Amino acid sequence: AQSVTQLDSHVSVSEGTPVLLRCNYSSSYSPSLFWYVQHPNKGLQLLLKYTSAATLVKGINGFEAEFKKSETSFHLTKPSAHMSDAAEYFCVVSQRGSQGNLIFGKGTKLSVKP
Amino acid sequence: GAGVSQTPSNKVTEKGKYVELRCDPISGHTALYWYRQSLGQGPEFLIYFQGTGAADDSGLPNDRFFAVRPEGSVSTLKIQRTERGDSAVYLCASSSLGLEGETQYFGPGTRLLVL
Numbered sequence: 001a002q003s004v005t006q007l008d009s010h011v012s013v014s015e016g017t018p019v020l021l022r023c024n025y026s027s028s029y030s031p032s033l034f035w036y037v038q039h040p041n042k043g044l045q046l047l048l049k050y051t052s053a054a055t056l057v058k059g060i061n062g063f064e065a066e067f068k069k070s071e072t073s074f075h076l077t078k079p080s081a082h083m084s085d086a087a088e089y090f091c092v093v094s095q096r097g098s099q100g101n102l103i104f105g106k107g108t109k110l111s112v113k114p
Numbered sequence: 115g116a117g118v119s120q121t122p123s124n125k126v127t128e129k130g131k132y133v134e135l136r137c138d139p140i141s142g143h144t145a146l147y148w149y150r151q152s153l154g155q156g157p158e159f160l161i162y163f164q165g166t167g168a169a170d171d172s173g174l175p176n177d178r179f180f181a182v183r184p185e186g187s188v189s190t191l192k193i194q195r196t197e198r199g200d201s202a203v204y205l206c207a208s209s210s211l212g213l214e215g216e217t218q219y220f221g222p223g224t225r226l227l228v229l
Contacts (some may be wrong), residue, residue, distance in 0.1 A: 032215035043118075044157070044205070044220040051215040090156050099170055100145065102207075102218060104156030110201045 001025045001092045004074075006105035014113045019063075019078040021108045023091030026072065032094035033074045034102070035065055039087045047089075050074065061085070086112045116140070118221035120206050126150040126227045127196055135224045137206030143213025143219075146189050148181055149205040152224070157205050163189060164212050196228045 007022040025031060035047040048059025055067040065076045074091060088107045095101035118146050119138045139146050144165055149157035159173040163183045171181075180198075183189040193200055203225050207218040 034217075036220075041222075043222040044207075046217055046219075049215070049217065092156075095159075096214065099162050099164070100209060100212050100214045100216050100218070101147065101159045101162055101170065101173075102157075104149075104150075104158070105156075106156050 002031055002032075002103055004091045004093050004103060004105040006089075006091050006108050008084060008108050009106065010109045010111070012111040012113065013081045015083055019076070019081045019085065019110065021076040021089050021091075021104060021110065023074045023076065024072050025074055025091075027093065027096075029096065030069070031063075031096070033067065034092040034094070034108070035059065035063070035074075035076050036090045036092055036104075037087050038107075047076070047093050057108050058059065081110075081112045083112050083114065086110055118206055118208055118219050119180040120204075120224050122224060123222065124225045124227075125228075126229065128229050129196060129198060131196050133196055133226065134192050135193075135204050135226070137189045137191070137221060139187065139189070139206070140219055141187075141211055143208035144186070145209045145216075145218075146183060147207045147209075147218060148189070148191050149207065151203045151205055153202070154215070160204075162212065169212075175183030193226075196226075198228050201226055202227045 036044045036051040091105040146163040148160040151157040162170040201221040206221045209216040
């Protein structure tokens with residue numbers, strides 16, 4: 001069965017410094033992977049997704065993630081954090097099959113200090 | 115265009131009562147999903163509709179939970195005899211075809227509080 005593990009429940013960075021949110025996946029095949037962001041009192045928004053094309057995926061707001069099969073990782077990065085990046089981030093894998101159910105990690109709360 | 119909408123945004127009810135939560139997906143999307151997000155957790159899958167039919171309801175926790183999508187558009191999640199443990203944010207998402215790897219678009223959720 002597919003699963004994702006977000007290695008940090010909370011990450012705190014200073015504005016202007018790099019962001020790294022870690023995610024490891026478990027799957028017996030090459031999965032579809034996503035990062036979603038959830039701002040307080042707002043809906044989940046897709047940041048980026050990997051679906052077996054290029055392993056380095058660029059998303060919105062300057063975020064990107066790299067699919068590394070050898071490490072079973074899909075870490076999310078951004079070169080320079082902005083105050084508006086403070087939110088909850090979810091690493092997600094798509095359930096295998098034709099229906100696309102999503103399996104979410106427990107989330108990483110990103111705090112950005114001025 | 116319009117995104118996924120959910121009503122009500124908040125619902126407070128008493129233990130034992132019946133509640134209905136509504137989801138209006140993006141127009142033309144055949145796939146509709148319900149998820150439940152408990153405090154401090156990631157969303158968990160409840161049920162998936164392809165058109166009017168529930169293609170996978172394996173995530174529904176028990177028979178108090180039921181969902182319908184009679185015309186293949188709007189869906190209603192129904193919870194009978196609510197319990198305090200049902201308190202959570204209920205999220206709805208839709209996608210064009212319901213295929214693996216497709217982007218799902220989420221609504222803002224309904225926050226349910228059972229007293």
